[in-house]
Every structure is written in C-alpha cells, then in structure tokens.
Amino acid sequence: MxxxxxxxxxxxxxxxxxxxxxxxxxxxxxxxxxxxxxxxxxxxxxxxxxxxxxxxxxxxxxxxxxxxxxxxxxxxxxxxxxxxxxxxxxxxxxxxxxxxxxxxxxxxxxxxxxxxxxxxxxxxxxxxxxxxxQTGRTLNGAVEIDGAYFGGYVKPENRKEDRRDRRLTENRSGKRQCVVIMRERNGKSLPFIVRNEGDAVPYVRDHVGTLATIHADEGTGWDALHAGWDTKRVNHSVSFWDEGACTNQAESYFSRLRRMEVGTHHHIAGPYLHQYAREASWREDNRRVDNGMQAAMVLDAAMGARVSRNWKGYWQRGEQSHPAQA
Structure with missing residues (x-):
C-alpha cells in the first residue's frame, strides 16, 4: 500500500x-x-x-x-x-x-x-x-459549491423540553455567518462570507467561468445557478453523490475549517472569520506541497505584501472593521 x-x-x-x-x-x-x-x-x-x-x-x-x-x-x-x-x-x-x-x-x-x-x-x-x-481568482472546469455556518453559539437549555432545534434559522445565534466555498475539482478554491447561502450567487457570477460545470446540493439558494451554468445537483438526504454530482471536496474544506474552529481556536470571532476561511482555503490548495515550500510561499507572500492597515497598531487603535467578503 x-x-x-x-x-x-x-x-x-x-x-x-x-x-x-x-x-x-x-x-x-x-x-x-x-x-x-x-x-x-x-x-x-x-x-x-x-x-x-x-x-x-x-x-x-x-x-x-x-x-x-x-x-x-x-x-x-x-x-x-x-x-x-x-x-x-x-x-x-x-x-x-x-x-x-x-x-x-x-x-x-x-x-x-x-x-x-x-x-x-x-x-x-x-x-x-x-x-x-486568491485575489482576482477565477475558477473553471468542475466547480463544487456549498455553504456551512460558523461562529456564534446558542447554549442549550438544561431541561430537554425547553431546548430548541438550533438547526432552524429562527433559533440560530445572530452572530452565526455562512461560509461559502467554491472549489475546482483537484484545483484551487475560493471562500466567501455571506449571511445566507443564496447571497453568494453574485460572487459566483464574478469568479466562476461561464463554461464551468457547477456541482451543488439541493439548497434553494442555488436554484439561480441554472440560469448561467451547466449545474448538477445532489440530494444529500438521499445520497452523497448522484450520477457524478457531488460536493465532497467542498465538504473536505468544511471539515478542515470546522476542526480549526472547534479543535484549534475553540472560538472564531465574527469579524475575523473571513481570514480563517482564507487560511483554510490556502491549506487545502497546498496540502500536497512540502512544508519547506509552504514556508517559502508564506514568506514570499509576506515580503511582497504592503504594510497591513488592519493590523498596524491593532492593540493601540482597538478592533478594526473588516469586510464581509473573504
């Protein structure tokens, strides 16, 4: 083996x-x-x-x-x-x-x-x-799209009869945000932060080539994708893949990001979620690159980046306002 x-x-x-x-x-x-x-x-x-x-x-x-x-x-x-x-x-x-x-x-x-x-x-x-x-990246070929919610926490009530179904929108924390990942099959990925899954459709129009084939689940927010792309859907309540349509690589990204949130950082504040989402995307894209080359890539990116306006004097000026888009 x-x-x-x-x-x-x-x-x-x-x-x-x-x-x-x-x-x-x-x-x-x-x-x-x-x-x-x-x-x-x-x-x-x-x-x-x-x-x-x-x-x-x-x-x-x-x-x-x-x-x-x-x-x-x-x-x-x-x-x-x-x-x-x-x-x-x-x-x-x-x-x-x-x-x-x-x-x-x-x-x-x-x-x-x-x-x-x-x-x-x-x-x-x-x-x-x-x-x-990831700046200005355009995805082509087979592109998987999916969304998952991160951040926020609703503490369950002590007694079972008082507990609410936290999967429902009305019972979610107001701080909870949706991370939408667009990922090429065996290629690059691109994450965005939106309020609801369907709000990512305009970003799809800007960053996915018109000749691409999109794979998505049965979420109603993705219905609009049929108007611009060859779109394949899979019903996850029935199967993980259906006639070649699946979002397994998008789910792989969420697996990494979820473990980052729960297992490593324990909590990710809403204003910073877009940075952690980008980090998880970078790690997924370069998961088959040796750690020496990864270190060189990060150092090269750091030396090529201008002085950070979000993190220059951060503790002296207080928290910064960050864009919603990742």
Missing amino acids: AQHFLLSAQARTISLKAVFTMGEEKAYETFRAMRWPETDGEAVCPRCGCVETYDIATRRKFKCVACHHQFSVTSGTIFASRKMSFTDLLAAIVIFVNGAKGVAALQLSRDLACQYKTAFVLTHKLREAMARE
Whole structure:
C-alpha cells in the first residue's frame, strides 16, 4: 500500500531545528533573498527603485544613493517596525505552516516566548499575506459549491423540553455567518462570507467561468445557478453523490475549517472569520506541497505584501472593521 504523502519524508523539508541552528545572519540573508529575488538579495530602494545603496551594516539598514532614503529589509512589508528577530520570524512561519488545522496564537506565544498579543497579530498578518494568492481568482472546469455556518453559539437549555432545534434559522445565534466555498475539482478554491447561502450567487457570477460545470446540493439558494451554468445537483438526504454530482471536496474544506474552529481556536470571532476561511482555503490548495515550500510561499507572500492597515497598531487603535467578503 502506497504511503500517504504527508507521512513521507518528501513532505518534511524544513524543521524548527534547522531554523534555530542556521543562526540570525543566515535567517537575515533568507529575508533579503525573498525581498529582492531579482537582484539576488541586493537591496533596492522601495521609494525610487534605485539599485545602488550604501550598506549600514551596524544597523542592518540601507541608504539609497539617489534619494538618500534609509530603509531595512522589512520596510514597507507586513513585518515593518518588527521587534522580533529574523530567526523568530522564520520559526513562526514554520510553526504556522506545520499546523495542518491551524495554530493557536496562545501556542505560538509559548513556543516563541513572546506575548500573546504579538503572536495574535503576527498570525493574522500571515493570513492576510496568504490571501493575496486568491485575489482576482477565477475558477473553471468542475466547480463544487456549498455553504456551512460558523461562529456564534446558542447554549442549550438544561431541561430537554425547553431546548430548541438550533438547526432552524429562527433559533440560530445572530452572530452565526455562512461560509461559502467554491472549489475546482483537484484545483484551487475560493471562500466567501455571506449571511445566507443564496447571497453568494453574485460572487459566483464574478469568479466562476461561464463554461464551468457547477456541482451543488439541493439548497434553494442555488436554484439561480441554472440560469448561467451547466449545474448538477445532489440530494444529500438521499445520497452523497448522484450520477457524478457531488460536493465532497467542498465538504473536505468544511471539515478542515470546522476542526480549526472547534479543535484549534475553540472560538472564531465574527469579524475575523473571513481570514480563517482564507487560511483554510490556502491549506487545502497546498496540502500536497512540502512544508519547506509552504514556508517559502508564506514568506514570499509576506515580503511582497504592503504594510497591513488592519493590523498596524491593532492593540493601540482597538478592533478594526473588516469586510464581509473573504
């Protein structure tokens, strides 16, 4: 019997031991190589684009020859104004990608001996950078679509006769939101946050090619899809698949996200649900990529992302308002 990829040696190409033994200087060189790959790690001024700079080695900074702007390897990225060492930042990324169902900020704070606030904001910055991969994505081929509700909690009454059926809309928590996933068969995925399943139809029109074949369940919210696509439906009260129509890969995504919510984070606040949904999508899309490459992808995305407006000075300015769309 063939060994599962995630259990094989090919899936393990980086470890925390390797990160901590490489030293701060090598970690710094890794960040330089990711920030300026076109010049093999040689600094490029982020203000004017000049490739000639003075190296202020004692401060790990650079000064542009043309405009005299001083900058560091993390200037203008989500790691701007960082206080953690480069080794700790690289270790945080490795810990983050190694969590198949995500990593709790509390665990990360203990692993790196940093404040919970630091770990919480850092993981959300990484999620924001990872989500850049999904920007403007269009899905084609066989696309599975499904929705599931996350967040909120209605505590059941003590006595059985007083309990309500929490599956009914009128008995759900007002904080509960619907995560809709659109996923290509053996391809990429794209999540959205809506109030009800049917509210995702406009997003389907924007992100699914007209020649795609859509697979959905018998939920009435998906009836409108027949007007624009070849749509196949499956009645889950009867079977999981019917004549090739199924949403099993969409359900696989929900399995991961549900375990992230219940088993890892225990609670996901409504304003942040879209970031966790994107993270689960990224993990599903790259589940057959070795952890070394995953870490490189996250670091590359982080170094290419601009300073976060949602997470810059988060604890000083209070909670941010986040968009509903994921």
